[in-house]
Amino acid sequence: MNKTSQLRVNGQRLWDSIMAIGEIGPGQHGGSCRLALTDEDREGRDLFIQWCEQIGCSIRVDDMGNIFARRDGRNNELAPIVAGSHLDTQPHGGKFDGIYGVLAALEAIRTLHENDVTTEAPLEVVVWTNEEGSRFAPAMIASGVYAGLFEKDYAWARSDSDGNTLGDELKRIGYMGDLVCGDNPIGALLEAHIEQGPILEADQHQIGVVVGGQGQRWYDVIIKGQDSHAGSTPMPGRRDALVASAEIISMVQTLALEFSPYAVGTVGEMSVMPNSRNTIPGEVFFSVDIRNPDEDTLAEMALRFRSQVDSIVAKHAVGSVVDEIWEKPPVKFDRDCIAAVADATVALGYSHQEMVSGAGHDACQVCLVAPTSMIFVPCAGGLSHNEQESAEAEDLEAGCNVLLHAMLKLAG
Ligand code: GLV
Ligand code: MN
Ligand code: MN
Numbered sequence: 030m031n032k033t034s035q036l037r038v039n040g041q042r043l044w045d046s047i048m049a050i051g052e053i054g055p056g057q058h059g060g061s062c063r064l065a066l067t068d069e070d071r072e073g074r075d076l077f078i079q080w081c082e083q084i085g086c087s088i089r090v091d092d093m094g095n096i097f098a099r100r101d102g103r104n105n106e107l108a109p110i111v112a113g114s115h116l117d118t119q120p121h122g123g124k125f126d127g128i129y130g131v132l133a134a135l136e137a138i139r140t141l142h143e144n145d146v147t148t149e150a151p152l153e154v155v156v157w158t159n160e161e162g163s164r165f166a167p168a169m170i171a172s173g174v175y176a177g178l179f180e181k182d183y184a185w186a187r188s189d190s191d192g193n194t195l196g197d198e199l200k201r202i203g204y205m206g207d208l209v210c211g212d213n214p215i216g217a218l219l220e221a222h223i224e225q226g227p228i229l230e231a232d233q234h235q236i237g238v239v240v241g242g243q244g245q246r247w248y249d250v251i252i253k254g255q256d257s258h259a260g261s262t263p264m265p266g267r268r269d270a271l272v273a274s275a276e277i278i279s280m281v282q283t284l285a286l287e288f289s290p291y292a293v294g295t296v297g298e299m300s301v302m303p304n305s306r307n308t309i310p311g312e313v314f315f316s317v318d319i320r321n322p323d324e325d326t327l328a329e330m331a332l333r334f335r336s337q338v339d340s341i342v343a344k345h346a347v348g349s350v351v352d353e354i355w356e357k358p359p360v361k362f363d364r365d366c367i368a369a370v371a372d373a374t375v376a377l378g379y380s381h382q383e384m385v386s387g388a389g390h391d392a393c394q395v396c397l398v399a400p401t402s403m404i405f406v407p408c409a410g411g412l413s414h415n416e417q418e419s420a421e422a423e424d425l426e427a428g429c430n431v432l433l434h435a436m437l438k439l440a441g
Contacts, residue, residue: 033146034376038433040426043136047425050076050116050132051124060416061124065117065159066094066198073116074204077156080135084142086154089213090206093171093184094158094199097213099151100138102440107150108216110440111399112137112432115160115391122161123418125223125408129425131156133221137433149441150216157391158199165195166316167247167355172391174210176398181210215399217366217439220392221432222403223420227411228384235427236374236381237405240367242393243291243322243385244359246331249314250277250338253348256303256311271301271310273345280337281317288330293387294319322359322385359385360393363400366439370402373434379427388413404431 053076054062054069063069074096078088081098089097099109114130134154141148157175162168165187173179185196199205224230229237254270278296285294298316319334321327335351342349374381384405386393392401406428409419 033437034434036140036144036146036433038136038140038426038429040422040429042139043132043425043429044422046080046132046135047124047128050128054118056121056416058121058416060418061118061122062120063116063118063122064120064164065161066164066195066202066204068202070117071202071204074156077116077131077135081154084139086138089208090204091208091210091213092205093174093181093210094204094206095171095175095210096156096204098135098154100141100153102148102151104149105151108214109151109153110148110217110219110436111153111155111215112219112221112436113155113157114220114222115157117159117161117164119161119163119414121414121416123413123416125418125420126225126413127160127222129223129420129428130221133425133429133432136429137436140433148437150439152436152440155218158204159195160391164189168389169391169394170195171210172394176394177211178394178397215395217363218392218395218399218401219366219370219432219435219439220390220401220403221428222390222405223408223413223418224405224411225388225408225413229382229405229407230409230411232382233380234382235379235406235424236431237384238367238371238374238381239362239386239403239405240383241322241359241361241385242390243320243387244324244327245318245320245355245357245389246327246353247355248317249352249354250317251350252277252313252342253350254309254311254345257309259307259309262309267309268346269309270313270347273342273347274299274313274315276341276345277338278315280341281319281334284330284333284337285319288321288326291323292319292321292326292330294330320387324358327359357389357393360396362392362396362402366400366402366435369435369438370404370431373431373438377427377430377434379431404428404435
């Protein structure tokens, strides 16, 4: 056994770092609220950069706010082997979603630093901006710009519910960098993440070797009825936008169940106008998220969704605008990167299985322009996008060891 094959990360340091970032934008119930490009996001980014600089990494930030912390290799002409994820969270976010992937990459580099190991290719830790898509839709927007899937002007112009644009917020928090997003090559990208689903826990496997991600489509839906008095408008003549919306929500649920076991469908965001208890709602906005690992099935779900919206709105004498704001086809990861993860897992002796990601990840964007794969570790009850999200320190450490050795394999 050579020296590098014996390297192991420091699980306690990884855990402590995750907990320290988790304290920034603390949630009410043990999680975090660090929405993209808020002051809390800036504070998390600043701490991450400080840690990277402590181990001699150089920092570059691109004009989508993506951060690349670089550790030079022996041959710096080579494209870097990059690992990371995101630091932004959902409004009721956990401490691990995204954060784990960033800090696992940092821990891998800390381990190399303290053991004085230099790789052939340079290594970089990446923090992608606005992965969650909770404040600015769609999700994974900055990795999407990196991969050429979104125009930068489109991304900068995305606005939150208060009308603040992503571009202005990047400038406000000081993370509109000089590097042109997409100009820096990535030799390969690895992303470690909690699974966010129940499969690894149920199968009692410590590592998920992720071979791809499912497709998803996001819609903004507006249902237009008529405001009218709640006491004096007879039931038959009403044009109640909320009643029609309720039927659509239930239809989304039925649609996903019809395409089970792999399809999912969610309405997660809604606003009701004028939102007054004694006025029949005249207008409702809501989001729809449908997903499936198979592209043709997802397309069929999308067709069925639209035609069923049409019949529901006709029945309720209301109007509708259904705007598909995002279409993400399913992706397959790179064979060599998958092998690097699988080989490292086997060499380290961890139990594992191959899987497709149900959640979206920046890796699912970047894989279109660079060889990519992911490493999953279990999370308790499969729960994520919930402040109670939790994972075992031992599993996080195992995933980080896999990441370290997959990075070493790819970087030489
Ligand atoms: C990202 O968290 C997503 O899968 O929606
Ligand atoms: Mn995530
Ligand atoms: Mn998430």
